[in-house]
Amino acid sequence: MTAMSTRSEASPTRASGGLPSGDFIIDATALTKTYRMGTNEVHALRAVDLKVRAGEMIAVMGASGSGKSTLMNMLGCLDTPDSGSYLLDGVRVEGLSTNELADIRNQKLGFVFQGFNLLARTTAIDNVELPLLYDRTHRWSNPRATAIEALKKVGLGDRLDHVPSELSGGQQQRVAIARALVTSPRLLLADEPTGNLDSRTSVEIMALFQELNDEGITILLVTHEGDISRYAKRFIEMRDGRIIRDEDVDDRHIASVDLLTVDDPELAGTP
Amino acid sequence: MRTLLTMLGIVIGVGAVIIMVAIGQGARSSIEAQINTLGTNMLVITAGASTAGGVSQGAGTFNRLQIEDAAEKLQREATLITAVSPVISTRTQLIGGAGNWRTEINGVSTDYQVIRDWPLASGTFFTQDDQRALRKVVVLGSTVAEALYAGMDPIGERLQLRSVPFTVIGVLAAKGQTATGTDQDDVVLVPYTTARARLSGRSFIAQILASTASPADIPAAQEEMSAIMRESHKLGDADDDFTIRNQNELAEAATGTTEVMTWLLAAIASVSLLVGGIGIMNIMLVSVTERTREIGIRMAIGARGSDVMVQFLVESIVISLAGGLLGILVGIAGSALVGSLTGWSTETSPQAVLMAVGFSGAVGVFFGFYPARKAASLHPIQALRYE
Ligand SMILES: Nc1ncnc2c1ncn2[C@@H]1O[C@H](COP(=O)(O)OP(=O)(O)OP(=O)(O)O)[C@@H](O)[C@H]1O
Ligand SMILES: [Mg+2]
Numbered sequence: 001m002t003a004m005s006t007r008s009e010a011s012p013t014r015a016s017g018g019l020p021s022g023d024f025i026i027d028a029t030a031l032t033k034t035y036r037m038g039t040n041e042v043h044a045l046r047a048v049d050l051k052v053r054a055g056e057m058i059a060v061m062g063a064s065g066s067g068k069s070t071l072m073n074m075l076g077c078l079d080t081p082d083s084g085s086y087l088l089d090g091v092r093v094e095g096l097s098t099n100e101l102a103d104i105r106n107q108k109l110g111f112v113f114q115g116f117n118l119l120a121r122t123t124a125i126d127n128v129e130l131p132l133l134y135d136r137t138h139r140w141s142n143p144r145a146t147a148i149e150a151l152k153k154v155g156l157g158d159r160l161d162h163v164p165s166e167l168s169g170g171q172q173q174r175v176a177i178a179r180a181l182v183t184s185p186r187l188l189l190a191d192e193p194t195g196n197l198d199s200r201t202s203v204e205i206m207a208l209f210q211e212l213n214d215e216g217i218t219i220l221l222v223t224h225e226g227d228i229s230r231y232a233k234r235f236i237e238m239r240d241g242r243i244i245r246d247e248d249v250d251d252r253h254i255a256s257v258d259l260l261t262v263d264d265p266e267l268a269g270t271p
Numbered sequence: 272m273r274t275l276l277t278m279l280g281i282v283i284g285v286g287a288v289i290i291m292v293a294i295g296q297g298a299r300s301s302i303e304a305q306i307n308t309l310g311t312n313m314l315v316i317t318a319g320a321s322t323a324g325g326v327s328q329g330a331g332t333f334n335r336l337q338i339e340d341a342a343e344k345l346q347r348e349a350t351l352i353t354a355v356s357p358v359i360s361t362r363t364q365l366i367g368g369a370g371n372w373r374t375e376i377n378g379v380s381t382d383y384q385v386i387r388d389w390p391l392a393s394g395t396f397f398t399q400d401d402q403r404a405l406r407k408v409v410v411l412g413s414t415v416a417e418a419l420y421a422g423m424d425p426i427g428e429r430l431q432l433r434s435v436p437f438t439v440i441g442v443l444a445a446k447g448q449t450a451t452g453t454d455q456d457d458v459v460l461v462p463y464t465t466a467r468a469r470l471s472g473r474s475f476i477a478q479i480l481a482s483t484a485s486p487a488d489i490p491a492a493q494e495e496m497s498a499i500m501r502e503s504h505k506l507g508d509a510d511d512d513f514t515i516r517n518q519n520e521l522a523e524a525a526t527g528t529t530e531v532m533t534w535l536l537a538a539i540a541s542v543s544l545l546v547g548g549i550g551i552m553n554i555m556l557v558s559v560t561e562r563t564r565e566i567g568i569r570m571a572i573g574a575r576g577s578d579v580m581v582q583f584l585v586e587s588i589v590i591s592l593a594g595g596l597l598g599i600l601v602g603i604a605g606s607a608l609v610g611s612l613t614g615w616s617t618e619t620s621p622q623a624v625l626m627a628v629g630f631s632g633a634v635g636v637f638f639g640f641y642p643a644r645k646a647a648s649l650h651p652i653q654a655l656r657y658e
Contacts, residue, residue, distance in 0.1 A: 073652050076571075078570075078571060078651045078652050078655070079650075079651070079652045098575070098576060099575045099576070099577075102570065102573050102574060102575040102576075102578075103573065103575070105570075105571060105572065105573045106572065106573020106574075107573070111571050111572065113655075117564070117567075117568045117571070117655070118568075119565055119568060119569075120565075130569070130572060131572040131573055134569075134572065134573040134574045134575070134578060135573070179572065183573075
């Protein structure tokens with residue numbers, strides 16, 4: 001109960017709009033996750049409530065260990081909460097079998113990780129095509145062409161046959177983004193997508209995210225950098241497994257505009 | 272590289288199975304070929320009821336087998352056999368030509384040559400006339416001819432059999448060794464009538480050989496001969512005191528042991544296949560551990576447990592099948608090599624090859640299953656976090 005009160009103090013307006021849940025991509029209530037290490041209990045999530053509408057772009061920040069990744073994993077159906085309820089795009093997630101969770105991840109979600117997580121010794125095109133091959137609805141008549149399209153969209157139309165070790169970090173992350181969006185997911189989850197990239201490349205990636213968001217994909221991204229969070233529309237801060245702040249970003253930056261200025265080497269270090 | 276080494280286990284296993292079976296099959300078919308040198312469509316009647324092993328029983332029943340009478344009765348009454356000959360044999364000393372030679376004397380009828388399908392190298396075989404007149408004529412096996420009359424023509428020469436003078440009228444073509452290594456050419460043939468009249472007094476081993484026109488007649492001929500023999504021996508309700516065996520049965524008795532040997536060798540060789548399988552399981556387990564992160568990635572983008580499982584199963588089946596195919600090549604080459612090094616005849620059998628392929632596929636499934644299931648049951652997050 002303390003978790004609830006803390007959240008409502010911190011974010012009195014957002015995520016409790018009283019609209020029917022069908023309007024939310026994410027409608028999570030009292031998500032709780034506790035890790036037990038021997039006798040030690042780690043409360044990674046303490047009754048987190050979160051509602052996200054279609055088209056939002058949210059930055060999640062917070063100290064290390066505050067539960068950001070845990071939250072992303074729950075929202076991404078990669079892990080199941082100990083308790084709480086979760087509606088993803090109108091589908092009730094708790095109680096689904098592992099196979100149903102796999103299908104949801106395949107059809108509704110896209111993931112981008114800090115470490116890129118591409119398959120080594122596998123070409124960009126093969127990496128991007130993979131989610132389409134795991135699809136069980138047979139909605140992709142030409143996976144190859146769809147994958148090429150996705151790679152073109154992230155600006156890698158000329159790197160189709162490169163394996164990850166032949167690509168720069170930024171390019172690898174673009175391949176990962178192409179892989180995440182190739183299935184036209186409703187929701188893109190990115191856990192520190194720019195954590196391994198330099199400043200300029202980070203802004204480039206954010207420009208890509210903003211472009212995708214403009215096209216209607218809902219994006220939730222975890223970041224440690226305040227500058228990166230300014231490219232989002234909404235900002236959430238976590239501490240000790242709770243959401244302690246939830247507000248709109250008022251000085252939202254447009255990454256494509258910033259790119260013009262970070263070309264200046266003086267500014268490159270501090271995007 | 273590591274995969275290649277793993278495959279080596281299967282390669283050796285499959286190769287060994289194929290080589291072993293090839294050696295066994297080779298031995299078997301060379302025995303069969305030798306059995307066929309006995310004659311064609313041949314039936315053999317021996318004294319004594321048959322036992323499980325096909326060995327004749329005691330000599331007591333032997334005395335009741337009036338071998339020549341039975342042979343003559345068969346000659347008169349049996350319709351399905353085209354040739355019949357008694358064989359009464361003993362061992363004795365020959366004197367003539369270069370000196371002495373101890374050999375086997377077979378008293379046979381004129382049909383014997385037909386039954387054994389045994390051509391002459393020179394001279395003639397004895398005739399019905401010789402047989403009726405109890406002429407003292409002899410046909411030599413090639414070994415005997417070689418021993419006593421090396422470098423000369425023995426036809427018309429005289430030799431002594433148990434102090435009885437005989438005239439050589441023919442020499443048989445060489446037939447070679449039997450399956451058990453006896454020299455079939457170390458023999459002399461005389462008319463059975465002459466043998467009975469002139470060479471009696473020693474213990475004779477007797478049998479009747481007969482042959483049919485075609486292999487299809489053999490079962491019926493066997494029945495018919497049995498009936499005639501029973502009548503001739505006045506057996507009434509008593510059990511047979513003779514045994515009739517056909518050539519297939521003779522061949523089976525001889526090849527039975529090699530069959531057992533073949534499968535025993537194959538079984539031993541399969542152990543190495545098993546060891547190869549364990550090698551595959553080992554590398555698959557290592558591979559699952561090494562690729563835990565990859566499994567996590569695949570799961571994150573929507574692979575079901577079954578997708579991951581299939582992926583690893585296919586991988587292990589591919590490894591073992593590839594090993595199996597290589598093993599077949601090794602096996603075939605190895606069989607040929609063993610054959611040319613040892614002079615044994617080897618015969619790669621298609622069944623052994625098929626079995627090896629099937630077996631290596633099964634090894635892949637069986638030993639890949641546990642690692643694949645382990646991979647499939649990984650938790651996506653734990654797999655993704657794995658360092
Ligand atoms: N599998 C696990 N087993 C035990 N404890 C875990 C596990 N995963 C996370 N935790 C704990 O849960 C808490 C929240 O972890 P989480 O990874 O969500 O933090 P985070 O906010 O993503 O941190 P960072 O910014 O460093 O990535 C931490 O205290 C962590 O130690
Ligand atoms: Mg984290």
